[in-house]
Amino acid sequence: MKYDVVIVGSGPAGSVTARFAAEAGAKVLILERRAEVGIPVLCGEGISQRVDNWDMLEGKRWVASKMDGAKIYAPDGTLVTLSKEIAGNETGYVVYRDIFDQELARRAAKAGAKIMMRAEVTGLTKEGEKITGIKVRQFNEEFDVEADVVVGADGVESKIGQWAGINTVLKPDDLETCAQYTLTNVDYKSDYAEFFIGKKIAPGGYVWIFPKGKDIFNVGIGILASLSEPGMPLKLLDKFITSHPKLKKGEPIRVLAGAVPVARPVETVRDNLLLVGDAARHADPITGGGLTTALEGGKIAGETIGKAVEDQKFDKETLSVYEAGWKEAFAKKLLRNYVVKDIMLDFDDKTLNMLADSLKDYKFEEFSTLSLVKALVLKHPTLLMKLKPLLRLSEKSTKKE
Amino acid sequence: MGKPKAKVDEKECLACGGCISVCPQDAVSMCGGRAFVTEDKCIFCGICIKTCPVGAINEED
Numbered sequence: 001m002k003y004d005v006v007i008v009g010s011g012p013a014g015s016v017t018a019r020f021a022a023e024a025g026a027k028v029l030i031l032e033r034r035a036e037v038g039i040p041v042l043c044g045e046g047i048s049q050r051v052d053n054w055d056m057l058e059g060k061r062w063v064a065s066k067m068d069g070a071k072i073y074a075p076d077g078t079l080v081t082l083s084k085e086i087a088g089n090e091t092g093y094v095v096y097r098d099i100f101d102q103e104l105a106r107r108a109a110k111a112g113a114k115i116m117m118r119a120e121v122t123g124l125t126k127e128g129e130k131i132t133g134i135k136v137r138q139f140n141e142e143f144d145v146e147a148d149v150v151v152g153a154d155g156v157e158s159k160i161g162q163w164a165g166i167n168t169v170l171k172p173d174d175l176e177t178c179a180q181y182t183l184t185n186v187d188y189k190s191d192y193a194e195f196f197i198g199k200k201i202a203p204g205g206y207v208w209i210f211p212k213g214k215d216i217f218n219v220g221i222g223i224l225a226s227l228s229e230p231g232m233p234l235k236l237l238d239k240f241i242t243s244h245p246k247l248k249k250g251e252p253i254r255v256l257a258g259a260v261p262v263a264r265p266v267e268t269v270r271d272n273l274l275l276v277g278d279a280a281r282h283a284d285p286i287t288g289g290g291l292t293t294a295l296e297g298g299k300i301a302g303e304t305i306g307k308a309v310e311d312q313k314f315d316k317e318t319l320s321v322y323e324a325g326w327k328e329a330f331a332k333k334l335l336r337n338y339v340v341k342d343i344m345l346d347f348d349d350k351t352l353n354m355l356a357d358s359l360k361d362y363k364f365e366e367f368s369t370l371s372l373v374k375a376l377v378l379k380h381p382t383l384l385m386k387l388k389p390l391l392r393l394s395e396k397s398t399k400k401e
Numbered sequence: 402m403g404k405p406k407a408k409v410d411e412k413e414c415l416a417c418g419g420c421i422s423v424c425p426q427d428a429v430s431m432c433g434g435r436a437f438v439t440e441d442k443c444i445f446c447g448i449c450i451k452t453c454p455v456g457a458i459n460e461e462d
Contacts, residue, residue, distance in 0.1 A: 033431065034434070040415075040416065042416075042417055042418075155418060156417075156418050156419065156421075156422045157418030157419075157421035157422050157431060158422075159421075159427075159430070162427055168422075169422070169423065169424070169425055169427075170422045170423050171423070172423055172448055172451070172452060175419060175422060175423055175452065177417075177419050177452050177453070177454045178417070178454055179454045179455065223454075225419065225423060225448075225451065225452040228451055228452065228454075229451060230450050230451060230453055230456040230458065230459075231453065231454070231455055231456025232454070233454035233455075234454055234455050234456070255415075256415060256417070257415035257416075257417035257419070257453075257454045257455050258417045258419075258454070259417045259418050259419030259422055259452075259454075261422065
């Protein structure tokens with residue numbers, strides 16, 4: 001079996017890479033370990049409405065609800081609001097991630113990509129040092145797939161990078177360990193994403209409540225793994241829900257565990273190989289959001305591969321067009337938010353309360369973490385001194401965020 | 402008696418992959434939709450045990 005490109009993982013980054021590579025004329029195979037694309041869902045399911053401008057998803061079947069903004073609650077309950085009315089630009093959707101992923105896979109298939117299910121990748125094949133494809137196990141059969149390019153779209157637990165000599169191991173302070181319930185029959189009306197921060201609520205992370213339409217809500221928690229104990233996310237989430245006047249009357253229709261990289265991006269390119277999405281650590285270190293970067297990065301990866309196939313050149317230098325592309329698109333934002341994450345970790349609950357109090361009536365210029373960070377630096381220049389040079393750096397790319 | 406090792410309770414594991422991403426020894430893999438520790442590689446650093454959001458990884462002698 002020989003393909004131009006074999007993509008390990010049918011999540012958003014994998015499917016979008018597949019689509020754009022196939023549209024550029026490449027012969028593409030996607031391998032998926034699971035029995036169904038998009039299932040089980042491992043996600044809070046929030047995404048920016050910027051996705052509307054990208055021609056990634058057709059129809060609206062993947063949209064569960066629209067959100068009008070975000071409410072952030074400090075440990076003492078002080079509320080900071082980023083709303084559509086104030087910001088005037090797009091905010092967010094809550095999506096059905098299973099339908100979302102299946103829609104992206106459909107676009108890949110439409111472009112000509114092949115998909116193989118229940119196919120577990122067990123290693124890379126090499127001729128000397130050169131990567132020539134992958135080893136696969138499927139329904140108790142083992143076989144090799146030859147390819148000029150191998151794409152690791154294998155998520156937070158990525159093995160592809162490590163097999164190619166890229167160190168993708170996450171330090172415990174670069175991983176959020178998560179749990180989430182989808183609750184039904186909740187007698188509560190909210191059009192906002194709600195976030196709750198504080199050492200007692202979620203050490204090094206936050207609790208989120210995303211309205212999913214009707215009386216359904218995604219309620220989840222992320223805790224920094226270095227501050228967590230075995231089972232802590234689920235325990236603290238249970239505690240949060242039972243002490244919440246509205247949520248405690250809801251019943252779960254889904255429970256999930258999750259893991260989100262909140263790290264610096266890694267090297268993403270080798271001869272004959274590249275990494276996309278969570279495997280490339282392309283998730284926002286403050287919010288943990290990784291969908292938009294997976295889509296943006298996947299498109300750049302697919303286009304780069306398309307060109308490589310046309311030129312029949314698959315060395316690191318040729319594929320580095322992808323690395324330069326995602327760096328241009330979102331590296332500054334990820335690096336800046338990584339520094340913000342580090343600074344925020346040093347703040348105790350009292351400081352968080354004070355910061356929230358200073359922003360409770362603030363008119364944010366747009367709906368983004370950048371406008372939140374800018375406001376904080378404006379109000380507390382000494383406290384956030386380390387951020388100043390980074391903000392100036394990122395001014396140029398503000399419009400893209 | 403050997404050194405203790407990490408062991409995944411496969412009935413409890415929800416396959417989030419967090420343990421795999423933090424293992425410094427590449428000792429954890431996904432196997433049949435559940436995390437699985439390769440004993441020979443495990444150095445019992447305990448990082449995966451602490452990381453598991455549902456407490457599905459335990460110490461085993």
